[in-house]
Amino acid sequence: MGFQRHDGRARRAVLLLLLAAAAVFGLFCAAGAWRERQIDTDELLFDALADAAAWQSYRYTLASSLLLNNYRTAETALRGDVRGDDLRVIGKLLDTEIDVFKSGGSLCRYDGAVGGYARLDDCPEITAPLLRTVLYPAVNLGFEDVVSVRFLGRIRVGGRKYYRYDVVPKDGFHILGAGFGDFEYKIDVDPKNRRVAAASFAAKAETPRQNRLTLKVRFFDVNGDFSVELPENAVPVRGTD
Numbered sequence: 001m002g003f004q005r006h007d008g009r010a011r012r013a014v015l016l017l018l019l020a021a022a023a024v025f026g027l028f029c030a031a032g033a034w035r036e037r038q039i040d041t042d043e044l045l046f047d048a049l050a051d052a053a054a055w056q057s058y059r060y061t062l063a064s065s066l067l068l069n070n071y072r073t074a075e076t077a078l079r080g081d082v083r084g085d086d087l088r089v090i091g092k093l094l095d096t097e098i099d100v101f102k103s104g105g106s107l108c109r110y111d112g113a114v115g116g117y118a119r120l121d122d123c124p125e126i127t128a129p130l131l132r133t134v135l136y137p138a139v140n141l142g143f144e145d146v147v148s149v150r151f152l153g154r155i156r157v158g159g160r161k162y163y164r165y166d167v168v169p170k171d172g173f174h175i176l177g178a179g180f181g182d183f184e185y186k187i188d189v190d191p192k193n194r195r196v197a198a199a200s201f202a203a204k205a206e207t208p209r210q211n212r213l214t215l216k217v218r219f220f221d222v223n224g225d226f227s228v229e230l231p232e233n234a235v236p237v238r239g240t241d
Contacts (some may be wrong), residue, residue: 039163039191041151041163041165042149044163044189044191045149045151045163045165045187045189046144047194048187048189048194048195048196049141049143049144049196051194051195051196052138052141052142052195052196053141053142055138055222055223056083056084057082057083057084057221057223057226058081058082058138058219058220058221058222058223058224059080059081059082059219059220059221059224059226060078060079060080060082060218060219060220061078061079061217061218062076062077062078062079062080062134062137062216063075063076063077063078063215064076064077064133064134064213064214064215064216065212065213065214065215066094066130066211066212066213067210067212067213068210068211069211070210070211074094074095075092075094075095076091076092076093076094076134077091077092078090078091078098078134078135079091080135080137081228082136082138083226083227083228085102085125085126085136086103086104086227086228087100087101087102087103087126087135087136087228088100089135093131093134093135098110099117101117101228101229101230102123102126102228103228103229103230105123106119106120106121106122106123106230107119107120107123108120108230111235114235116231116234116235117231117233117234117235118234118235118236118237119230119234119235119236119237120236120237121236129175129176129178129179130176132175133175133215134215137215137217137219138219140174140199140201140215140217141187141196141199142173142174142175143169143170143173143174144173145169145173146167146168146169146170147168147169147170148166148167148168149165149166149167149168150165150166150167151163151164151165152164152165152166155188157197157198160190160197161191162188162189162191162197162198163188163189163191164187164188164189165186165187165188165189166184166185166186167184167185167186167187168183168184169183169185171183176203176213178206179205179207180203180204180206180211180213181203181204181206182203182204183201183202184201184202184203185199185200185201186199186201187199195219195222196219197218197219198216198217198218198219199216199217200214200215200216200217201214201215
């Protein structure tokens with residue numbers, strides 16, 4: 001009988017612990033839901049866009065498609081590291097395989113003809129708008145004035161929660177603005193760090209209107225402590241005068 005009383009007390013103690021744990025979990029969930037209800041969703045988006053303008057470094061994965069003359073599509077799929085204007089990128093750029101390092105005034109690219117990396121010093125900055133759009137994709141977030149913002153709700157990606165928005169910026173903000181317009185965005189913001197986690201957009205060419213550009217990018221390691229180092233033993237090449 002003594003053993004039975006002891007077992008009964010143990011079961012009651014375990015039950016009380018389980019009930020206490022359930023109560024704490026319930027309070028935690030309720031507190032989280034309350035905090036989410038206090039979030040100003042528009043403010044969250046614009047804080048995240050302002051934050052993106054100040055990024056010192058980031059890594060990304062990107063996929064883009066450029067429809068030309070309504071019949072040919074050029075595909076881009078990249079993984080990249082960006083620190084300031086330094087860049088490490090590998091993948092496919094407009095249907096062409098690339099493997100590139102850029103640091104300071106030097107650029108190294110993999111060259112099958114030399115069986116390794118070819119190095120070009122005194123390399124000019126990458127200024128072509130379409131190239132900067134895909135190689136330095138944070139530039140695509142450089143807008144403040146919008147035509148409309150619509151909060152689409154909360155989503156989960158890889159176990160993390162994000163706030164998703166439809167955004168139509170005012171024309172003229174984008175570095176591609178001379179050739180493309182009618183930009184329409186979807187932007188995912190992490191409410192914990194108030195930072196843009198992913199973005200996608202579609203745009204139409206001003207002339208000819210048959211051209212279309214779509215882009216999807218996911219950012220990570222924002223402001224991470226990494227640098228872009230040129231590969232050793234790259235073969236120097238002469239630039240063209």
